[in-house]
Amino acid sequence: MIKDTHPPRDLLIEVVRRAPMIGVLREEPLDRRDLERRLEISKSTAHRNTTSLAERGLVERTEGRYTLTELGAAVADVVATFEADMRTVMRLAPLFDAVAGLRPRCPINAFSDATVTTADQGDPFGPLARFVSLVTETDTLRMFDSYAVAPTYIDEVHGRVLDGLETKVIERPEVAEDIIENYPQKCVELCASEFLTMRLHDELPFGLVILDARIGVGVRDPDTGTPRAFVDTEDPEARAWAETLFESYWSDATRLRRFNPKALREAIEPGA
Known part of the structure; x- marks a missing residue:
């Protein structure tokens, strides 16, 4: 008969409930008063928690201080890893929303060390500033879908492109129209520079940026359309995914031969 090696359900629940105490005892042994102060709990709560953990073999009292047993230390390591993983998942929440159901599938684990810049961190222009x-x-x-990353990117990259920044952009037709309408002189200059190539695509899932060293995903607020977050990483697996995705959309996109209203109309309505 195979022995069930799964931990009892009540133990799992207890570990989650007592995670803060397990966490501080992972750092160092503490007496009851220190536990009360560090965790900001009452004497009765500290007693109840330590008693419960001791009954399950996770904590023992030695010379007036509570310390983790060998089993308790192993459990504490698992709890710490779990908490770190949860923080990563919550940081990447905007990315999860953006890539859901996308093919090729996004390698979420490749973004575990990503830099996440959100517009709700006190600076609504944070994602744009990070991109710049x-x-x-x-x-x-x-x-592609530059307005999910930097709604004013023409202003931000104009000089770099004129200086030789090789740039390929895929835009939604309405975005390209907005750029041409609002930045006519810069569009003429960019077109003349021959360093900017633009194509049009009706459906772009989010903003994608591929740079020499990093790749980034820009997420728009579904209600306002403004940039909500920018997630960037230098992970090779994430880069391979981003390049495959970009090339797929690039090959399906409509070529915009010149960066001006006439070329835009011809691209949107061939033969017009």
Whole structure:
């Protein structure tokens, strides 16, 4: 007969409930008063928690201080890993929303060390600022749905493109129209530079940026359309995914031969 090696359900529940105490005891043994102070709990709560953990073989009292047993230390390591993983998952919440159901499937684990810049961190222009800082460090730029990353990107990359920044962009037709309408002179200059190539695609899932060293995903707020978050990483697996995704959309996109209203109309309505 195979012995069931799964931990009892009540133990799992207890470990989750007592995680804060397990966490502080992982750092060092503490007496009851220290536990009360560190955890900001009452004497009765400290007693109840330590008693419960001791009954399950996770904690023992030695010379007036509570310390983790060997089993308790192993459990504490698991709890710490779980908490770190949960923090990563919550940081990447905007990315989960953006890539759901996408093919090729996004390698979420490759973004575990990503830099996540959100608009709700006290700076509504945080995602744009992060993108701009990365553009200053690259010699090539590929991106699609730029307004999910940087609604004013023409202003931000105009000078770099004129200086030779090789740039490929895929835009939704309405975005390209908005850019041409609002930045006519810069569009003429960019077109003349021959360093910017643009194509059009009706359906782009989010903003994607591929730089020399990093790749990034820009997520828009579904209600306002403004940038909500920018998630960037230098992970090779994430880069391989981003490049495959970009090339797929690039091959399906409509070529915009010139960056001006006439070329845009011809691309949207061939033969017009």
